[in-house]
Amino acid sequence: MDALSPAQVATDRALAETGLDAAPREMQRLTRQVARRLTPGGEARIEPDAFREVLCVVRRKGWATQLMNVTRRAGEVWIDKPDMEAAAARTIDPTADEYALRAILDGVVFERLRTLGQNAQDAFDTVQADLVDSGHVLSPRQLDLLARAVGTAFGVDDDTLARSALARQEADTAARAEIETRAAERRAAENARISAWEQSLVSFDAVPRILHCSPREALRWIAENRLPVTRRIPRPDGTEDFQFDPVELKRLRTQLPLWRGVMPDAKPGRRGGADLLSLVPETGSAGNAAVARVAALDRYAAHFRTARALNRRITLVTGPTNSGKSYTALNALAEAESGLALAPLRLLAHEFREALAARGVAASLATGEERITVPGSRHLAATVEMCPLHNPVDVAIIDEAQMLADPDRGAAWTAAIMGAPARHLFVLGAADCVPLVRRIAELCGDPVDEISLERKSPLRAASATIRLHELRPGDALIAFSRREVLDLRAELLTRGRRIAVVYGALSPEVRRAEAQRFNSGDADILVATDAIGMGLNLSIKRVIFTSLRKFDGTQTRDLTTQEIKQIGGRAGRYGLHEDGIVGVLANAGSPNFIRAMLHAPPEPITELRPLVQPDADIVRAVADEIGSESLYGVLARIKRAVLRPDDPNYRLADMEQAVAIAANLEGVDGLDLSQRWTYAMCPVDERDNGIVRLTHWASDHAAGRRVQPPGTGHLVAPSQASRQELERAEKRHKRLVAWRWMAQRFPETYAAIDDAEANTATLNDWIEAVLRQHSRGREHREDSRAPRSGPRKSGGRDRSSRRRG
Template structure:
């Protein structure tokens, strides 16, 4: 407020009561707000005024002024701490500090004193000694991808020591030395990786420069051009590289060393035998030779156990809630041996429980856990854990439409082609039918098809909805973690009890949240499309908050299949007579939902299944090109194995594996297969995942045990904000990766018991945070609105004045999870 205005101006009779009360408080205290602060203060004073009053107590005015100024105080402290390089000070620390400042005229020194007091309390709560606390703070920062310099460690050590009343801070010298050693090792690893990558690239370039055109082939083979053409048509001459030309033709190039080694076979070829002999190889190996070794263009033959069986495939398709799994599970339970493959760890658990409930002993295998039931001849597993060498009588593979997923589709291709079962049940949405037919044709397996209809009707709602219209049994769908939590907060202010499900939550927490919704502890479920698989939910109505999503590359409209798959979760058979699919008014129209639900399956234009190499293929290619470099092997596979126009298969996206392999080049002491295992580890690249993985691999290679990630400091669930929740979710993901590696490298990752304890602790804490219904906050917000309405015109009935809920900005793709 402009302090030049007189007190008579401030208190003129025609001013609103709130403005009069504010003017009186300013005159009584001498504390003048800025123009920006004044607008907010008027609203807060209006809420605090009793009916008929025109003044507020001085203490209440000072409290409100502090509330208004805390945002600027927090920003000033954050800027100060970042300029000073105090990375250990979090936003939560600063917000907690300014919440305890009650003097509206507080100076910068007062704010810093409050922050230092807050830090001292936190540090004393983190450990028993300054050394323990310093190591814990460093670990948290490292987990977040932040590393302290020697000077920063020294400063942090002094602050922690002061918190404990200790003056001697000599203990940080050892930690500074450790930090220097860590950085030096990282630099050595990167330097070695760069040198090895350069060597492999130079080697590949030298080979490519040695290639010759077809005009040189007769001279190298000592044959006529006619013979060379015939032998190339008979696929006897390996083409090293095919380069498309502008006129639509291809330029063929050949490896001269490979051609020279073919000369002894010319007599046999001229004798009329049409069987192609694989040429002997040396260091220079043609791409066609590598393609033969990798056999990705003959991928179906890679699964010898499955090919030795007389398999029969039954494809069961239908929409969600059509009972696809019931028949297959019964057949599986009645078989002497069987296998159930699921897309998610959570669904693998459900398959195992279904078998156990039918009296069938079953074990479990997922990327990060094993449950062995002695004597069991049935196994429930995630798709990536398919055992390719153990024949069973019946197998079940669920969610076959995942064949088209760019990240995980290759795992479904391998499972369907390679599962060693005499009778294979494949379950999926109708969209997968053309691709399953093609795979069955490639496998030469007979195929039966069963098409099921939905058990309970599914229809579009008659009108768009508002948030306040949501009722018990509704599931509200968003497409990012941030939007799920935003919508949850808004529903809480409306007095709703809310459960949430999104991809970053562990299967255990997702199941707990689903149980809260199913048993009535929560009225509404707010979820991402993670509800589409692996959860039995008693949903009456699915409500879309948006009809667009970010798919990792672009923000696009939802497809008809996505709307059917998600919307089909409504109306669970036996619980609801029908299912209803609705949309919030700002996001779309019921007519669009109705059109999508009635749309036929989208035509599948790409019938080539996705494939990728496995450990056996990687080893075979490495032997052929005589290298122990995983980077070199993957570069050659990308260049050589599958042409873009291969008629049968497509090479899957292997970018993350390639990046890990590239970084691993600098780690000495790991074998090729061990490197490939690390390249397949499920990590989150956005959480410094590759750097952390290389650090673990370096310890492994050096013979050092890799300790499991910790839980970090977990505040009381009622005090946890989104920052703390996200940090805990990231730590859980790191534990998933650590446990995945522990099952494959038990000697290097031995403390599995601690990892399980930390995982359980985080799951319990995250679940407790999500269970907090924030009723006090909700009541305060509703009470504030009611008080505010005393000085405002009430909105017309039915007019939702809340912010629009429609297509969101800033949606981000969840981290891959391939295991």
């Protein structure tokens, strides 16, 4: 029989002396804890008090789990995991039962509740707001429990808080139900209106009878685009059925003599057949052709009258990352008397402004949620969506023109390049954008000079795959989801590495702080998503992909040559590294694939029609044409009418989110069409209940109530933050971005801008403090499932840089 170790001897002796029991599953951990308390070479004995403390340490995890089960059965969803762990850590009696544990937990919760407000009402509102943001709608019983807990924490014994909370919830529920019912009814009415109009359409067989022409003439006029085809219905054999609006056809009757080449008073042509127009009302929904005519998206370049009135010249500067595309353009901009610099991200707009300041030029700033006005300045740095269209300038820069092909934001680049009111326009981008920019210049009638630049420092593929233990300071690991980034961070922290992270959900301020930590050497390794592909000056030696496939929102596919070059091009910053190296993690792909992509020519663009979308003026014009103030109805008609799928010049951009917001706003009375359109353009996250939250804000706005900014919620100590708490803070920051965006448009309703700025700064500081933690922390112990020899396949798309900058 094996001899017992000193720790086992001490454990058995302590159990006998204290009269305590330990379950078999606890013995191994208990013995390890006891061993840490023993003096090497000393007596195999631990003092009873110290042993009780050790036994409490062993039982903390079980106690926390027990408390979790108790609170969840009771529906107390406002009590979170850190509360359970804190209560377990405070327990000093190893025999504590459920009631004793619950008493300690209540003390922890009451302490936290008292930190959430100056009084019980403030604390209650903060907790409830956090729960709503997390998707929890409390039942009346849960509201009562929460109100009583908050009341006890603040020494309020009556049930006033509970009754007030229940009354408010009932009123809010009734108001929301009324809005939803009204919205459903109005959407149904708009859809019925459109459906009735579509039922009035006729097939080609009716066209000759309506126009009093021959079928051959009708076919010729259709081919000549004289007769508008209202709907094209695909057949299984690949052909199409054409449908026509009889009202529109009747309006064209006066054109027939001109089309036939005869004088207006000439003898009319054939008039055989019944006149179907007698069955068609003259009023009602305007035809698609009429809607298309007033929207004029097929003549989109003409919308930008200021730009068309200028004698514009475009200089297209293309080249890979690290080729110095912006240097010459920024110099020209700084030397001009007036100018404009347009960037894809708020972070890059700030960098443009700083670059101008370094050249001695003060510039104002305009982004979706931020304005900095410099009195007397004639230069502006802005995000692309904020391009001013009516004030001519001498020079303008538009960066990252390859975004023209982006399905989410490409229309903003189309509008900026077509509409920037600059006499000399510099368009910067990867080589992929050349045919698209040429096409836009052709549509605008602007001459184009082209400059092609080469990379300043060589870029090459690594000769072999790279393992995690082979990472060196200055390396950047590229993953394609937030989860993968945090998993890799957790794994590398366990290996003693110092890590900085960059991913789309982080604010520009936090991204810049993380980049600074990496550049300064405070962090060895950067772990990032493809969010580093644009902006951020990073001192990266090697870019290492953790996968050569990504989920793009629709499908999982191989990385394109442009993605490899754009992201990999961040390696080897000129002036700091002689060259840049692009590699791939072991078991995640082949270096040969990267080598081939780096040397491949730009992938051919098969779709050269630029993406376009309506603006406020177009929305108003269509509303007037169809006689409707329903934004949902207007957008529905625009989707059906303004651009034919075979339009030779333009494509209609995706408008799904705008339509979804408009559909929800149908039930809100008191907002005019332009205000609804502004709400529809607000950058919200649908996955975070953003459209519903925006509808509530709109309801308060319409009722004349001020909309308060989202709060920070309860922020634990950064060293104790879990991954879930980090994500919750990131979502709160996104809500503040949306609120600040609205505040720029409706400052009287969204008035507490100082509070919003303070909350934003608090969240930024907290998130950065969490990311600066160099120990594993709680988040890495929970369920990180970190990769060992290589990460899993990408499971999500980093979408934070999507709409409207």
